[in-house]
Amino acid sequence: MMTTAHATYFDRLGALLRANGRPADEVAATVAELAAHLADADGADPVEEFGAPEDFAARLTGGTEVEDPAPGAETWKWTTDIYHDRRLLNQYGDQGWEVESLDRLGRFVCRRDPATALRWEYCRAMANGAAERAARTAELAPDAWEPCGHWAFYMYFKRPRAASAGPAAALDALARRPAEHVMFGSRVRRLLVATCLMALAAAVALVCFDYGDFVAEHPWSLAVFAAAGVAGGLGGWYGTKRDVAKGVEE
Structure with a gap:
Protein backbone atom coordinates (compact mmCIF):
# COMPACT_ATOMS: atom_id res chain seq x y z
CA MET A 1 0.00 0.00 0.00
CA MET A 2 1.34 3.43 -0.99
CA THR A 3 1.68 5.67 2.06
CA THR A 4 2.18 9.43 2.20
CA ALA A 5 5.87 8.87 2.98
CA HIS A 6 6.21 6.62 -0.07
CA ALA A 7 4.46 9.18 -2.31
CA THR A 8 6.71 11.95 -1.02
CA TYR A 9 9.81 9.84 -1.65
CA PHE A 10 8.84 8.97 -5.22
CA ASP A 11 7.73 12.54 -5.99
CA ARG A 12 11.17 13.73 -4.88
CA LEU A 13 12.94 10.96 -6.81
CA GLY A 14 10.97 11.75 -9.97
CA ALA A 15 11.79 15.46 -9.69
CA LEU A 16 15.50 14.67 -9.28
CA LEU A 17 15.52 12.32 -12.28
CA ARG A 18 13.80 14.92 -14.45
CA ALA A 19 16.27 17.55 -13.25
CA ASN A 20 19.05 15.24 -14.44
CA GLY A 21 17.59 15.28 -17.94
CA ARG A 22 15.63 12.02 -17.94
CA PRO A 23 12.52 12.07 -20.19
CA ALA A 24 9.19 12.31 -18.37
CA ASP A 25 7.90 8.96 -19.73
CA GLU A 26 11.10 7.20 -18.65
CA VAL A 27 10.86 8.74 -15.18
CA ALA A 28 7.21 7.68 -14.85
CA ALA A 29 8.07 4.10 -15.85
CA THR A 30 11.02 4.01 -13.44
CA VAL A 31 8.99 5.32 -10.51
CA ALA A 32 6.14 2.88 -11.24
CA GLU A 33 8.59 -0.04 -11.36
CA LEU A 34 10.19 0.96 -8.07
CA ALA A 35 6.84 1.52 -6.40
CA ALA A 36 5.73 -1.97 -7.46
CA HIS A 37 8.99 -3.40 -6.11
CA LEU A 38 8.36 -1.67 -2.79
CA ALA A 39 4.80 -2.97 -2.67
CA ASP A 40 6.13 -6.51 -3.15
CA ALA A 41 8.42 -5.87 -0.16
CA ASP A 42 5.35 -5.34 2.07
CA GLY A 43 5.62 -1.58 2.01
CA ALA A 44 9.20 -1.32 3.23
CA ASP A 45 10.69 2.07 4.01
CA PRO A 46 11.95 3.46 0.66
CA VAL A 47 14.94 5.13 2.31
CA GLU A 48 16.03 1.83 3.85
CA GLU A 49 15.36 -0.02 0.59
CA PHE A 50 16.91 2.42 -1.90
CA GLY A 51 18.73 5.07 0.13
CA ALA A 52 18.06 8.80 0.21
CA PRO A 53 16.32 10.01 -2.98
CA GLU A 54 19.26 12.31 -3.80
CA ASP A 55 21.77 9.46 -3.56
CA PHE A 56 19.51 7.01 -5.39
CA ALA A 57 18.85 9.47 -8.23
CA ALA A 58 22.60 10.02 -8.56
CA ARG A 59 23.15 6.26 -8.84
CA LEU A 60 20.38 5.85 -11.40
CA THR A 61 21.75 8.63 -13.58
CA GLY A 62 25.40 7.84 -12.97
CA GLY A 63 27.86 6.62 -15.58
CA THR A 64 26.90 9.09 -18.32
CA GLU A 65 29.66 11.61 -17.65
CA VAL A 66 33.14 11.33 -16.20
CA GLU A 67 34.55 13.97 -13.91
CA ASP A 68 37.91 15.49 -14.75
CA PRO A 69 40.61 13.21 -13.35
CA ALA A 70 42.57 14.38 -10.35
CA PRO A 71 46.14 15.57 -11.01
CA GLY A 72 48.33 12.52 -11.46
CA ALA A 73 45.39 10.17 -12.14
CA PHE A 184 38.56 -9.80 -28.16
CA GLY A 185 38.63 -13.52 -27.50
CA SER A 186 39.08 -16.29 -30.06
CA ARG A 187 35.33 -16.78 -30.55
CA VAL A 188 34.78 -13.17 -31.62
CA ARG A 189 38.00 -13.09 -33.65
CA ARG A 190 36.83 -16.14 -35.61
CA LEU A 191 33.47 -14.45 -36.24
CA LEU A 192 35.18 -11.28 -37.49
CA VAL A 193 37.45 -13.28 -39.80
CA ALA A 194 34.47 -15.24 -41.20
CA THR A 195 32.54 -12.00 -41.79
CA CYS A 196 35.49 -10.44 -43.61
CA LEU A 197 35.93 -13.54 -45.77
CA MET A 198 32.26 -13.56 -46.73
CA ALA A 199 32.39 -9.86 -47.58
CA LEU A 200 35.50 -10.46 -49.69
CA ALA A 201 33.83 -13.39 -51.48
CA ALA A 202 30.79 -11.23 -52.23
CA ALA A 203 32.99 -8.44 -53.59
CA VAL A 204 34.88 -10.89 -55.83
CA ALA A 205 31.60 -12.31 -57.11
CA LEU A 206 30.34 -8.84 -57.98
CA VAL A 207 33.55 -8.09 -59.87
CA CYS A 208 33.67 -11.41 -61.73
CA PHE A 209 30.01 -11.43 -62.73
CA ASP A 210 27.88 -8.67 -64.14
CA TYR A 211 25.70 -7.99 -61.14
CA GLY A 212 23.44 -5.62 -63.08
CA ASP A 213 22.50 -8.28 -65.62
CA PHE A 214 22.03 -10.84 -62.86
CA VAL A 215 19.59 -8.61 -61.00
CA ALA A 216 17.74 -7.82 -64.22
CA GLU A 217 17.30 -11.53 -64.87
CA HIS A 218 16.58 -12.38 -61.23
CA PRO A 219 14.80 -9.38 -59.62
CA TRP A 220 14.06 -11.42 -56.51
CA SER A 221 17.79 -11.62 -55.68
CA LEU A 222 17.84 -8.23 -53.95
CA ALA A 223 15.05 -9.29 -51.61
CA VAL A 224 16.87 -12.57 -50.88
CA PHE A 225 20.13 -10.78 -50.07
CA ALA A 226 18.34 -8.23 -47.88
CA ALA A 227 16.42 -10.95 -46.03
CA ALA A 228 19.63 -12.92 -45.49
CA GLY A 229 21.32 -9.83 -44.03
CA VAL A 230 18.42 -9.10 -41.69
CA ALA A 231 18.19 -12.74 -40.62
CA GLY A 232 21.91 -12.84 -39.92
CA GLY A 233 21.74 -9.66 -37.85
CA LEU A 234 18.75 -10.86 -35.83
CA GLY A 235 20.36 -14.26 -35.31
CA GLY A 236 23.53 -12.64 -34.01
CA TRP A 237 21.55 -10.37 -31.69
CA TYR A 238 19.50 -13.28 -30.33
CA GLY A 239 22.57 -15.45 -29.86
CA THR A 240 24.41 -12.70 -28.00
CA LYS A 241 21.44 -12.00 -25.74
CA ARG A 242 21.06 -15.72 -25.00
CA ASP A 243 24.74 -16.03 -24.10
CA VAL A 244 24.53 -12.97 -21.82
CA ALA A 245 21.49 -14.47 -20.05
CA LYS A 246 23.33 -17.77 -19.56
CA GLY A 247 26.53 -16.07 -18.45
CA VAL A 248 28.58 -17.90 -21.09
CA GLU A 249 32.31 -17.35 -20.79
CA GLU A 250 35.16 -18.46 -23.05
Whole structure:
Protein backbone atom coordinates (compact mmCIF):
# COMPACT_ATOMS: atom_id res chain seq x y z
CA MET A 1 0.00 0.00 0.00
CA MET A 2 1.34 3.43 -0.99
CA THR A 3 1.68 5.67 2.06
CA THR A 4 2.18 9.43 2.20
CA ALA A 5 5.87 8.87 2.98
CA HIS A 6 6.21 6.62 -0.07
CA ALA A 7 4.46 9.18 -2.31
CA THR A 8 6.71 11.95 -1.02
CA TYR A 9 9.81 9.84 -1.65
CA PHE A 10 8.84 8.97 -5.22
CA ASP A 11 7.73 12.54 -5.99
CA ARG A 12 11.17 13.73 -4.88
CA LEU A 13 12.94 10.96 -6.81
CA GLY A 14 10.97 11.75 -9.97
CA ALA A 15 11.79 15.46 -9.69
CA LEU A 16 15.50 14.67 -9.28
CA LEU A 17 15.52 12.32 -12.28
CA ARG A 18 13.80 14.92 -14.45
CA ALA A 19 16.27 17.55 -13.25
CA ASN A 20 19.05 15.24 -14.44
CA GLY A 21 17.59 15.28 -17.94
CA ARG A 22 15.63 12.02 -17.94
CA PRO A 23 12.52 12.07 -20.19
CA ALA A 24 9.19 12.31 -18.37
CA ASP A 25 7.90 8.96 -19.73
CA GLU A 26 11.10 7.20 -18.65
CA VAL A 27 10.86 8.74 -15.18
CA ALA A 28 7.21 7.68 -14.85
CA ALA A 29 8.07 4.10 -15.85
CA THR A 30 11.02 4.01 -13.44
CA VAL A 31 8.99 5.32 -10.51
CA ALA A 32 6.14 2.88 -11.24
CA GLU A 33 8.59 -0.04 -11.36
CA LEU A 34 10.19 0.96 -8.07
CA ALA A 35 6.84 1.52 -6.40
CA ALA A 36 5.73 -1.97 -7.46
CA HIS A 37 8.99 -3.40 -6.11
CA LEU A 38 8.36 -1.67 -2.79
CA ALA A 39 4.80 -2.97 -2.67
CA ASP A 40 6.13 -6.51 -3.15
CA ALA A 41 8.42 -5.87 -0.16
CA ASP A 42 5.35 -5.34 2.07
CA GLY A 43 5.62 -1.58 2.01
CA ALA A 44 9.20 -1.32 3.23
CA ASP A 45 10.69 2.07 4.01
CA PRO A 46 11.95 3.46 0.66
CA VAL A 47 14.94 5.13 2.31
CA GLU A 48 16.03 1.83 3.85
CA GLU A 49 15.36 -0.02 0.59
CA PHE A 50 16.91 2.42 -1.90
CA GLY A 51 18.73 5.07 0.13
CA ALA A 52 18.06 8.80 0.21
CA PRO A 53 16.32 10.01 -2.98
CA GLU A 54 19.26 12.31 -3.80
CA ASP A 55 21.77 9.46 -3.56
CA PHE A 56 19.51 7.01 -5.39
CA ALA A 57 18.85 9.47 -8.23
CA ALA A 58 22.60 10.02 -8.56
CA ARG A 59 23.15 6.26 -8.84
CA LEU A 60 20.38 5.85 -11.40
CA THR A 61 21.75 8.63 -13.58
CA GLY A 62 25.40 7.84 -12.97
CA GLY A 63 27.86 6.62 -15.58
CA THR A 64 26.90 9.09 -18.32
CA GLU A 65 29.66 11.61 -17.65
CA VAL A 66 33.14 11.33 -16.20
CA GLU A 67 34.55 13.97 -13.91
CA ASP A 68 37.91 15.49 -14.75
CA PRO A 69 40.61 13.21 -13.35
CA ALA A 70 42.57 14.38 -10.35
CA PRO A 71 46.14 15.57 -11.01
CA GLY A 72 48.33 12.52 -11.46
CA ALA A 73 45.39 10.17 -12.14
CA GLU A 74 45.63 7.70 -15.01
CA THR A 75 42.85 7.18 -17.55
CA TRP A 76 42.31 4.26 -19.89
CA LYS A 77 39.62 3.20 -22.40
CA TRP A 78 39.30 -0.38 -23.54
CA THR A 79 36.78 -2.86 -24.85
CA THR A 80 36.26 -6.59 -25.02
CA ASP A 81 33.47 -9.07 -25.78
CA ILE A 82 30.78 -10.49 -23.51
CA TYR A 83 32.70 -13.75 -23.10
CA HIS A 84 35.66 -12.04 -21.39
CA ASP A 85 34.26 -8.82 -19.93
CA ARG A 86 33.68 -9.95 -16.34
CA ARG A 87 37.01 -11.75 -16.05
CA LEU A 88 38.95 -8.79 -17.44
CA LEU A 89 36.99 -6.24 -15.44
CA ASN A 90 37.84 -8.03 -12.22
CA GLN A 91 41.42 -8.61 -13.31
CA TYR A 92 41.99 -4.91 -13.95
CA GLY A 93 39.79 -3.87 -11.05
CA ASP A 94 42.20 -5.83 -8.86
CA GLN A 95 44.90 -3.49 -10.20
CA GLY A 96 42.95 -0.43 -9.06
CA TRP A 97 41.14 0.48 -12.29
CA GLU A 98 37.70 1.96 -11.58
CA VAL A 99 35.15 2.02 -14.42
CA GLU A 100 33.49 5.42 -14.54
CA SER A 101 31.23 4.81 -17.55
CA LEU A 102 30.75 3.10 -20.89
CA ASP A 103 31.02 5.38 -23.89
CA ARG A 104 28.85 5.21 -27.00
CA LEU A 105 31.18 2.67 -28.59
CA GLY A 106 30.82 0.34 -25.63
CA ARG A 107 34.30 1.03 -24.28
CA PHE A 108 34.99 0.97 -20.54
CA VAL A 109 36.18 4.40 -19.45
CA CYS A 110 38.50 3.81 -16.49
CA ARG A 111 40.40 5.91 -14.02
CA ARG A 112 43.05 5.15 -11.41
CA ASP A 113 44.51 7.66 -8.98
CA PRO A 114 47.82 6.31 -7.62
CA ALA A 115 47.35 8.31 -4.42
CA THR A 116 43.97 6.80 -3.54
CA ALA A 117 43.74 3.62 -5.64
CA LEU A 118 41.46 0.82 -4.41
CA ARG A 119 40.79 -2.69 -5.62
CA TRP A 120 37.44 -2.92 -7.43
CA GLU A 121 35.18 -5.80 -8.33
CA TYR A 122 32.49 -5.93 -11.00
CA CYS A 123 29.36 -7.78 -12.03
CA ARG A 124 27.03 -7.67 -15.01
CA ALA A 125 23.24 -7.81 -15.28
CA MET A 126 20.70 -7.84 -18.09
CA ALA A 127 18.22 -4.95 -18.27
CA ASN A 128 15.84 -3.93 -21.04
CA GLY A 129 15.02 -0.26 -20.62
CA ALA A 130 15.21 2.29 -17.83
CA ALA A 131 12.67 0.61 -15.56
CA GLU A 132 14.59 -2.68 -15.51
CA ARG A 133 17.87 -0.84 -14.98
CA ALA A 134 16.33 0.88 -11.98
CA ALA A 135 15.07 -2.46 -10.65
CA ARG A 136 18.48 -4.12 -11.04
CA THR A 137 20.09 -1.15 -9.29
CA ALA A 138 17.67 -1.43 -6.39
CA GLU A 139 18.23 -5.19 -6.10
CA LEU A 140 22.02 -4.90 -5.94
CA ALA A 141 22.29 -1.72 -3.87
CA PRO A 142 22.04 -3.50 -0.46
CA ASP A 143 25.27 -5.37 -1.30
CA ALA A 144 27.08 -2.08 -2.06
CA TRP A 145 26.94 -2.53 -5.85
CA GLU A 146 26.52 0.70 -7.82
CA PRO A 147 25.98 1.06 -11.57
CA CYS A 148 28.96 2.16 -13.62
CA GLY A 149 27.45 2.10 -17.09
CA HIS A 150 25.20 0.27 -19.52
CA TRP A 151 25.28 -0.57 -23.20
CA ALA A 152 22.66 -2.35 -25.32
CA PHE A 153 20.76 -4.74 -23.02
CA TYR A 154 23.38 -5.25 -20.32
CA MET A 155 24.66 -3.08 -17.51
CA TYR A 156 27.66 -3.17 -15.22
CA PHE A 157 28.06 -2.65 -11.49
CA LYS A 158 31.11 -1.95 -9.35
CA ARG A 159 32.03 -1.90 -5.67
CA PRO A 160 35.30 -1.64 -3.74
CA ARG A 161 36.64 -5.08 -2.96
CA ALA A 162 36.79 -4.05 0.67
CA ALA A 163 33.01 -4.54 0.71
CA SER A 164 33.54 -8.31 0.32
CA ALA A 165 37.18 -8.92 1.27
CA GLY A 166 37.76 -6.38 4.03
CA PRO A 167 41.41 -5.47 4.81
CA ALA A 168 42.61 -8.18 2.41
CA ALA A 169 41.52 -5.89 -0.44
CA ALA A 170 44.28 -3.36 0.29
CA LEU A 171 46.27 -2.34 -2.80
CA ASP A 172 49.98 -2.11 -2.03
CA ALA A 173 51.47 -1.60 -5.51
CA LEU A 174 50.16 -0.58 -8.92
CA ALA A 175 50.74 -2.62 -12.06
CA ARG A 176 51.70 -0.68 -15.16
CA ARG A 177 48.84 0.63 -17.28
CA PRO A 178 47.98 -1.96 -19.99
CA ALA A 179 48.91 -1.07 -23.54
CA GLU A 180 45.93 -2.88 -25.06
CA HIS A 181 42.66 -1.14 -25.90
CA VAL A 182 40.84 -3.93 -27.78
CA MET A 183 40.83 -7.43 -26.25
CA PHE A 184 38.56 -9.80 -28.16
CA GLY A 185 38.63 -13.52 -27.50
CA SER A 186 39.08 -16.29 -30.06
CA ARG A 187 35.33 -16.78 -30.55
CA VAL A 188 34.78 -13.17 -31.62
CA ARG A 189 38.00 -13.09 -33.65
CA ARG A 190 36.83 -16.14 -35.61
CA LEU A 191 33.47 -14.45 -36.24
CA LEU A 192 35.18 -11.28 -37.49
CA VAL A 193 37.45 -13.28 -39.80
CA ALA A 194 34.47 -15.24 -41.20
CA THR A 195 32.54 -12.00 -41.79
CA CYS A 196 35.49 -10.44 -43.61
CA LEU A 197 35.93 -13.54 -45.77
CA MET A 198 32.26 -13.56 -46.73
CA ALA A 199 32.39 -9.86 -47.58
CA LEU A 200 35.50 -10.46 -49.69
CA ALA A 201 33.83 -13.39 -51.48
CA ALA A 202 30.79 -11.23 -52.23
CA ALA A 203 32.99 -8.44 -53.59
CA VAL A 204 34.88 -10.89 -55.83
CA ALA A 205 31.60 -12.31 -57.11
CA LEU A 206 30.34 -8.84 -57.98
CA VAL A 207 33.55 -8.09 -59.87
CA CYS A 208 33.67 -11.41 -61.73
CA PHE A 209 30.01 -11.43 -62.73
CA ASP A 210 27.88 -8.67 -64.14
CA TYR A 211 25.70 -7.99 -61.14
CA GLY A 212 23.44 -5.62 -63.08
CA ASP A 213 22.50 -8.28 -65.62
CA PHE A 214 22.03 -10.84 -62.86
CA VAL A 215 19.59 -8.61 -61.00
CA ALA A 216 17.74 -7.82 -64.22
CA GLU A 217 17.30 -11.53 -64.87
CA HIS A 218 16.58 -12.38 -61.23
CA PRO A 219 14.80 -9.38 -59.62
CA TRP A 220 14.06 -11.42 -56.51
CA SER A 221 17.79 -11.62 -55.68
CA LEU A 222 17.84 -8.23 -53.95
CA ALA A 223 15.05 -9.29 -51.61
CA VAL A 224 16.87 -12.57 -50.88
CA PHE A 225 20.13 -10.78 -50.07
CA ALA A 226 18.34 -8.23 -47.88
CA ALA A 227 16.42 -10.95 -46.03
CA ALA A 228 19.63 -12.92 -45.49
CA GLY A 229 21.32 -9.83 -44.03
CA VAL A 230 18.42 -9.10 -41.69
CA ALA A 231 18.19 -12.74 -40.62
CA GLY A 232 21.91 -12.84 -39.92
CA GLY A 233 21.74 -9.66 -37.85
CA LEU A 234 18.75 -10.86 -35.83
CA GLY A 235 20.36 -14.26 -35.31
CA GLY A 236 23.53 -12.64 -34.01
CA TRP A 237 21.55 -10.37 -31.69
CA TYR A 238 19.50 -13.28 -30.33
CA GLY A 239 22.57 -15.45 -29.86
CA THR A 240 24.41 -12.70 -28.00
CA LYS A 241 21.44 -12.00 -25.74
CA ARG A 242 21.06 -15.72 -25.00
CA ASP A 243 24.74 -16.03 -24.10
CA VAL A 244 24.53 -12.97 -21.82
CA ALA A 245 21.49 -14.47 -20.05
CA LYS A 246 23.33 -17.77 -19.56
CA GLY A 247 26.53 -16.07 -18.45
CA VAL A 248 28.58 -17.90 -21.09
CA GLU A 249 32.31 -17.35 -20.79
CA GLU A 250 35.16 -18.46 -23.05
